[in-house]
Amino acid sequence: MNQEAPEQPVVSSKNDEPDAIIVRPWPKVIFLYPTFIMALVAGVWQAFIDVESPQKATIGLVFYMTLCFNLLVISFEFSRLKTVAIFFLLLALGFFLLFLSYHYNVISGLKNFLASLQFILSTPFYFGLAAYLAIIYLGVFMVTRWNYWEVRPNEIIHHTGFLGDIKRYPSPNLRMSKEINDVFEFLLLGSGRIVLHPASESKAVVLENVLNVNKVEDSVKRLLSAIKVQVSSNQTLPTAEEH
DSSP, X not given: OOOOOOOOEEEEESTTOOSOEEEOBOOGGGGGHHHHHHHHHHHHHHHTSOTTOTHHHHHHHHHHXXXXXXXXXXXXOOOHHHHHHHHHHHHHHHHHHHHHHHHHOHHHHHHHHHHHOOOOOOHHHHHHHHHXXXXXXXXXXXXXXXXXXXXXSSEEEEEETTTTEEEEEEOTTOEEXXXXXXXXXXXXXXXXXXXXXXXXXXXXXXXXXXXXHHXXXXXXXXXXXXXXXXXOSOOOXXXXXXX
16 A cells, blocks of 8 residues: 655745845945936036036035035944934034124124135036946946845855855844944935844854845845745745845
8 A cells, every 4th residue: 555755844934925035235335326416417407507607616516515425424334323413513513603603793704605615527527427436336236136145934045256156054043133323324225234143153144235124124024934834745935025
């Protein structure tokens, strides 16, 4: 008498959850997109105004301030506490300037100083910078297609290289944490850090500059918490959800 072989358990997810979450770390250059946008806008704007137009100084000043802000964002980490402290410091400085202006007319002097600044740049410079950043972004996009992490119910897979090299980490008992170390980076792209702690590894896997980090964290948590073992002989899993 033939005895049927016991059916193998198949790992599946509830509520049509994807069977894998793709997480891509990004370099900090992506936070320069306001400068890229401003350079493009400034180039187009300046191309349609007169060569001697005073608007060129205004365009240059706005571009300069945007660039300064961007460089500040990628150079330092602004934690919540540090951001609040800077806000109150700037607020106190503003009230102090108002006090000085009431007695010594300092505000008018600052206005005259800012008006005297002539940040005038050429139209080719704006278009050249925008084109250069566009090329960098294209390269970054291609690199992130070859370097990403795939979180599955039973393992974490690190994909690297043009030829598709992979390294596998077991994901049972996986612990995960999310860190938002920079308020401005989070405001710009919802960016943050995902830290994965595989039970079999002594070192944590740190994924920097993950975009939409709150959504990624929620997706990974739902994937890992919704997995159950079902006795099934054939079941098709949903496709991967990408971040």
